[in-house]
Amino acid sequence: MSAELPEYAERVLDVAELIPPGRVMTYGDIAEWLGEGGPRQVGRVMALYGGAAPWWRVVRADGALLPGHELRALEHYRAEATPLRDAPRAARDTDGHLPRLDIRRARWDGGGGAHV
DNA sequence: AGCTTGACCGACC
């Protein structure tokens, strides 16, 4: 039983749980869908309490992978068949230039814009 | 009360 979670944080995490596998939402999207707060507030919540939620489905608007957890996130994306953007062919056979998220295809609208 | 920082975003160049 946890009541130590701020209401706002609880709502943010709730939305994060709603995101279907293979799809993502941006911090700004969640804030907008939620109708309050901003991207930074959502980001703070994820940073503090995101461990108990599918954090890899909450991404930045530019599709960059979460710094420090790139490989972790990438594994999830591969497992969920989340749309990824192909790495540049110019250096395809070299080291770890990780692919980026195809934010345009992976972006989830939040259930068609319908609240529960 | 003021300044800095942060899992951000969009516009510009």
Added chain:
DNA sequence: TGGTCGGCCAAGC
């Protein structure tokens, strides 16, 4: 494609 700038909102010092 990538770097910079201003705007944004809450928390910390």
